[in-house]
Amino acid sequence: MRRLRISKLAILAGAGFCLLAFLPVKISGPSMLPTLKEGEIRLTIPCFGNIKRNDLVLYPDPNTGATVVKRAVGLPGERVFLTDGDLYLDGQIYRRPILGPADLIPLVDVRGKEILKIFRFEGEGQAQWNENEELLVQGKASLSNVPMDGFLLDGQLIAGVHTASDLGIAIDFSLQKNGSLEIYLREGAQFFTFKLEGDSASLSLNGEELEKKKLEAPLSQGALFLVKADGQISAILDEKVLLGPADYESAPGQRMADGPNWPSPEQAGFGGKGFLVRRIQVGRDLFRHPTGTYGSSEVFQLGEGEYFLLGDNHLSEKSIDSRFYGSVSGSAIRRRIGPRLFRPSGGVE
Numbered sequence: 001m002r003r004l005r006i007s008k009l010a011i012l013a014g015a016g017f018c019l020l021a022f023l024p025v026k027i028s029g030p031s032m033l034p035t036l037k038e039g040e041i042r043l044t045i046p047c048f049g050n051i052k053r054n055d056l057v058l059y060p061d062p063n064t065g066a067t068v069v070k071r072a073v074g075l076p077g078e079r080v081f082l083t084d085g086d087l088y089l090d091g092q093i094y095r096r097p098i099l100g101p102a103d104l105i106p107l108v109d110v111r112g113k114e115i116l117k118i119f120r121f122e123g124e125g126q127a128q129w130n131e132n133e134e135l136l137v138q139g140k141a142s143l144s145n146v147p148m149d150g151f152l153l154d155g156q157l158i159a160g161v162h163t164a165s166d167l168g169i170a171i172d173f174s175l176q177k178n179g180s181l182e183i184y185l186r187e188g189a190q191f192f193t194f195k196l197e198g199d200s201a202s203l204s205l206n207g208e209e210l211e212k213k214k215l216e217a218p219l220s221q222g223a224l225f226l227v228k229a230d231g232q233i234s235a236i237l238d239e240k241v242l243l244g245p246a247d248y249e250s251a252p253g254q255r256m257a258d259g260p261n262w263p264s265p266e267q268a269g270f271g272g273k274g275f276l277v278r279r280i281q282v283g284r285d286l287f288r289h290p291t292g293t294y295g296s297s298e299v300f301q302l303g304e305g306e307y308f309l310l311g312d313n314h315l316s317e318k319s320i321d322s323r324f325y326g327s328v329s330g331s332a333i334r335r336r337i338g339p340r341l342f343r344p345s346g347g348v349e
Contacts, residue, residue, distance in 0.1 A: 190205060
């Protein structure tokens with residue numbers, strides 16, 4: 001009986017610890033869209049002072065005291081600078097790890113015949129459907145419209161204001177015998193192409209080869225991902241880097257009188273012959289809007305135990321973060337966002 005009582009006490013103590021450690025929180029507000037949606041419920045986990053870059057953390061807003069959630073981008077002792085949508089840490093551009101479309105802000109996600117509603121073929125290019133709702137491609141296609149800096153949320157495209165920058169395109173494909181596949185990204189006059197043909201894979205810029213690789217065997221199917229972000233271009237197969245990253249110089253953008261240097265228009269597309277397409281996704285990198293007292297003027301020096309925190313949704317005027325009130329002490333950051341419990345359907349509230 002004594003052992004039974006001890007076991008029950010241990011179970012109750014463990015359950016009590018879990019309830020205290022993993023507290024649910026309901027997301028309110030648009031500042032973290034589309035990463036976190038209004039009405040979404042997430043478990044939160046105690047930080048215990050262990051805060052890593054890109055953690056989504058909860059803390060009291062220094063001005064209002066309300067509990068808010070933002071992304072940790074600057075760590076103690078670092079020098080933070082925002083310019084042209086990019087984040088610089090200690091004088092070097094920060095490059096987030098990007099291995100697939102899930103690491104980007106979604107803009108396009110289409111399957112089957114929906115592909116032809118989003119992409120248009122050039123010249124004599126054409127596509128046919130098979131019994132598995134796969135698109136057999138001959139020729140070249142690109143997005144029907146220039147992608148903007150909005151985001152896809154529950155299948156609904158939330159309109160952006162400016163052209164999107166730092167794009168990535170992913171294609172779930174199958175190659176027929178003697179088939180070839182190209183996926184491309186364009187930034188201004190710069191044309192990046194990944195080509196797969198037989199046992200050869202190559203990455204080029206404006207027709208000039210950047211890197212070429214001989215494969216162990218011809219690829220018959222997989223998920224290809226071409227991404228250009230923060231001055232680097234990479235070709236990724238099934239979440240493993242195949243070619244790159246290769247450095248390039250970004251095309252000059254357009255300087256706005258009342259804002260940052262907005263990037264040149266970008267495009268994404270695919271082409272080739274004798275290959276089947278099941279799904280295509282296009283996304284963009286996070287845009288760090290340089291605004292506010294601490295985000296638009298000069299380098300911001302973080303002190304010991306201080307963090308620089310940003311919202312993901314640069315379109316939201318309600319995203320008040322470290323750009324406006326400066327650093328946040330680590331002692332104020334008690335919890336970070338954990339697994340999702342519930343995500344409501346429907347549009348933005």
